[in-house]
Amino acid sequence: MTNLVTEVARLKQELAQVKKGQRLSHGASVENAAIEVRDEDGSLRAIVGQQGDGTTGAVIVNGPPPPQPSAPIVAPVIGGVTASWDALFDGGAVMPLDWARIEVHASTAADFTPDPVTLQSTIETAQGATVVIPCETDVYVRFLARSTSGTASPASVVAGPVGPAPVVAGEILDGIVTTVKLADDAVTAAKVAAGAVGSTAIQAGAVLEEALHDAAVSTGKLATDAVTAPKLAANSVIAGKIAANAVTAATVAAGAITTDKITVSGGGNMLADPGFEGPYTDALVSGDAYWSVDATKGNGSNKSLRVSAVAATPTNRDLTLFDMPIQPGDQLYLAIDYQASTDYAGTPRIYARWENSSGGFLSTAAAQASPPVLGATWQRISATVTAPANAARVKLNIASTSGTAGTIWFDNASVRPVAGGTQIADGAITTAKIVAGAVQTLQLDAGAVNAAKIASGAVTTAKLDALAVTADKIAANSITTGKLAAGSVDATALKADAITGKTITGGTVTGATIRTAATGSRIVLDTNHLAALDSGNNIIAEFVPEDDIGRSAFKTYDTRLGLEYYGALTAGDLRFGVVGVTSEASEGFVSYSSLGSNRYELLLSSGRQAINYQPGQINLYASNSSTTDSSHIDLNAASTTVTGKLTAGNHAFGQTSITPSAAHTPTSSTVLYNITGANFYGQATANTTVPGVRTPVGAQGVTGVGVSNATSTSMMVWVNRENATATNVNWEVWGS
Template identity: 45%
Template sequence: MATNSLPLELNALKRRLEQVQKGQRYAHGGSVENAAITVNDATGSVRTIVGLQGDGTVGVQAVNGPPPPQPSAPIVASVLGGVSVGWDGLFAGGAVIPMDWQRIEVHASIVAVYDPIPATLQSTIETAQGATVVIPCDTPVYVRLVARSASGTASPASVTVGPFGPTPVVADDILDGIVTTLKLADEAVTAAKVAVGAIGADQLGLGIGNLAPDPSFEGPLTAAKIVGRPEFTLVTPGNNSATALHIDCNTGFTTWLNIEVARYDVLPGERHFLAFDYKTSGTFNGGAKLLFRYEDAAGAVTGYGVVDGPTIGGAYERATGQVQAPPNTVAAFLLVEASSVSVGTVWFDNIEVRTLIAGGMVAAGTITATEIAALTINAGNIAADAIVAAKIAANAVTTGKLDALAVTAAKIAANAITVGKIDAGAVDATALSATAITGKTITGGLITGTEIQTAASGERVTINEAGANKVLVYNSSGVAIGELSDLGLLLKGTNGALLYLDPDSTYPNLRFTNDDQSNEAVINVVETTAGAADLGMNSGQFSGNGFTDLKWRTFLGSDFWVAERLRDSANSTVIGGRIHLQATTAQIGFLDTTNVDPDTLLNILSGLAQLSGGRLQITAPASSSSALFIDGATGHTGNLARASINGTDKFKVDKDGNTTASGAVMAANIRASRTSVPAPGTGGGTSTATVTFSVAMSNTPRVTLTPDTTIDPATVTIRAYVDNVTTAGFTIRCYRSTNSLTNINWIAISDPA
């Protein structure tokens, strides 16, 4: 077949025409459906992709662009805390900025020769006009610039400029109070910089640094400890540090939120210095604490060493304190804690732990004679008047320390010389004045094996009378009214009543008797659980309910309070009114454990009061107010009133006032019921029934009758009439076309009296 036939030529021309028309559509606003248009350069390399990109996004993307020209040299200068780097918007050799220029990268390194890499990238300049950025640094750096095109191609790096470091800080550059402990380098403070009197006992260091493992909460240690604890977060910035520990305490209930920071081996009596920065929200209602929990070898807690942050709200403050390990301690656990809190937030930072005595800081009063080497402190090191009487230990000044004849009569206090200070035989008759012993004061010495009394009879005080090892107090009648012995303290009133304090009893107590001491009231302390100190107050005994040993008792226990009427010999026998208060409930009612009748108790919980085992009767006085008032808050959806028997509702009023009753609803002016009218007889007819009200009505009512039947009226005729209506009742007349009884529903309503 010939390939140049006319039909084939026409078909080829048609296809070429369609391609031309398609190109015209793109030129005049055509669309590209789910595809992209590529722009190639003279070499055929793709330079731009317009439309759908390889990652599924749509846009204009430059690719394969040539590198931009080399930027001009950076302009570098030292500033506080780092260096400033500027670019003047020019390129090396006067090159023109390319149209696809994107940005200038600023690179810095502490070495002079380096290639710009991601690790050296410090900042970028995004404007072609040039700009200046600041690079924070502590040591001198070398700076280079790199230009980037829209396709991401890098230029040759600029020349290197440097080294430049931060500007030294002079006094005029520092705000008052801005330099904190954390900003001082080791050994930065020399003797010439310490003011006279600035260092006291609490500031003396012995060479050991901060023992806290992550004091500013910037490391992985703290981050690992708060995993799974959503109330703990690390926030920035801290107090002159990068990070602070934040605790959200808005739990709605009182709690203690803490994390264990570290564990230390310690010895009993070892001291530590604790410090921390903290701040709280104004609503914070707990305590911000840094503390040691001390434990023995078995892991039992031996005590706590706590430093509190007392200020609520405001800026960061620093709390410091000293703690000491109790006896038997082998370990101390460092805790950061928001204690006894339910509302607010707290931030912690810059915690500090240092040893005292064992190395770190010297606590006030901890340098005693045993810590001072012999002859270390000589007279030249003691200021004038530095040693006063209060600083000299008892018996410290001996005879060898006194100059000859240094002690004169003027230096001896009255009564200062006692028998023990006088040599045997030193005081003879010539040294005693007449009547010096009789009726005079004897100071010092030891009196053994005798009885001491202030008088031979009547009102007096005796010691060890009749060898009874007691102190007795007698009134003017010679009656003993007070006693102090190993059994306690006893006082007797003029009417015969006793007050007796007995701390050695199983339950330490204070007793109060009546005049003839036949009955007594008691206050005692009971340790119901280890460490508890429960308080009981008991009345004297009385008779009632067939018992002779009833009493009233008020008992304040471990987080509860009870007032009740019970037997003294059997405390489980309770008869009478009772009040019982606990942390979550309050109960008041009547309790009788001697019979099976139900007790009547009013239990009060948060948002609910329940009365069980009894009836509620309200006897209201004459008033314009409601005898029973129920007021539901806006949004209440439950019933306003509900009555039931064995769980079956009998009466209820819902939130909208709709009332439901399972029985008859009675009113003084309403009567309603159903009455059966007898069958009229064969062939039907009229029969009657008399209705008598159970309670007569005040006025003659209006009566409505309705036959209660499902019979088709087309087959049976039933008509009901009312007759003889009085306040006492009425007559029903019923016509029925068949011989059957008829139930009639009726309602009688009278005008109110």
């Protein structure tokens, strides 16, 4: 009975020790932070709690790649091929617990590498499944496994080639193919009998520009005055579409035809899915929180591309359609239909992002609607853009820019190469195409006829009206001394600012613009600022006497992912932000200032998304005395993560070994160190597996440890135990 009582007492004592340990109690919470899960190597594997974008959840990251899936089982079917997965992995590997899906990829090339272009479908069930890949020719199929963290497996072996099964007329019953059974684009021109489609079978507005073959609509099919000026798209009338003598002076308004209104298109639409109807677009928006395919709305089709613009602050939401190599001077014609909801706030655009050979950003060029037309009607925007100097690659994007509310839909996108630039190619309009008398003075833009276009001796004095030749019509340096009558140029004939030269000595130049070049990379000084411009005419740096918030500053600019960033150097401040997004109150900055009493402060702030958000901030304060070091640093943040070792001048720790002089006799050891502070606090704990009084009494337990006499350089560490065994004691001391 005595042993039982003793054992119960011992168990109660051990339970009390366990309760003193660290634990997360029932009902505990993690406030404004997250729990990081790491593997045995210290690599981050999961984040549970508040995420970096402000949302809350469990996110799996940095997972290992899944095993290679087994080879596809392919078979032909009408209109395509089937690809089946048997739920197995190469070499009999076991399906990992973080498996997410199987991607199905297909290509006409046998040695293709899976990418977003080849993605056809996905298998979301771990039991395996069969999917249909629409195709018209033989294809090769590969599988790719992905984990919940997005990590891809090695691609499976290639299966194929296999093509669609033939459709035999005898296998189709009369009347069995109805309109609902026909896939989009299933009926081609070759399958429609001549005269089969009458005017009553065509829905109003069903025939779009993209559906018309070149020369499909002849003049005999157009009613008189059917094509009016508002029905002609900008740049739609090119030289090859105008009959000889068709355009006369009577039909051309004065100044109506300028060089930038005529585009010579040199190719077809470069987009693989311009109507956003197929798997290519599905793959582009897969997993995107803002972009999706809307199967309920389209302009002449069943689908369109939808993006939500709802955001707390002006936000850009971009989607890259494709990228390709480009050369400086190459031109592209960009166009797209858009429809904006009545509450939409933002700018719809289609744009080209130019990059150099290293992938560095150069500039952008866009077609956009600013402001856009709101409501349930489709609008079209278009522009012709030119690749700048040093361009080697272009990314084609559509976007909702600076959006805060509503929804925008896109459809019928067009990206076409433009031959010979946006101007009329040399020799494109010959004299045979111009009727006699068609081009009169009203049809000529100012300066349109230059000296190279006038035959030698064609302009005689009889062709010149009195006073027709004014100063602005005379080319620089064209009047030489041999053309001037003696004494004809006097002081009254010289304009005040008519004399230019290589050097101006003395005097003051007021209200002028001074620049190093008219175009390209250059420096410009005008009444507003001193600016540096790149070859794309973008300001990359400027000095402004007073910016939009009253600061005199030197600013630099850089555009990344559609946002224009700036840095502004003012007296004592270096500020950072995004043009059109951040205000003075939300900028990130480095600031230097005097606090008085011989004290200075350097402040580093991260900036913030909105006024009610808290920035991360570091304040560094200089000492205000030569005798007392009062310098310090304040770190203001919700949480701080230190990777590596954290060393403090007011902290020391270590381990000492103490051999008791006898059992049950407190014995001390002095530990040495050097820390800062005025008051010192120490603690110690025994490195032992036998803490406390043991049974029977006097066996070997460590009954107590302690510290005393803590100073800036030393402290006494004590141990007491039931025997005289040497004991390692861990100690720590802090100064304040």
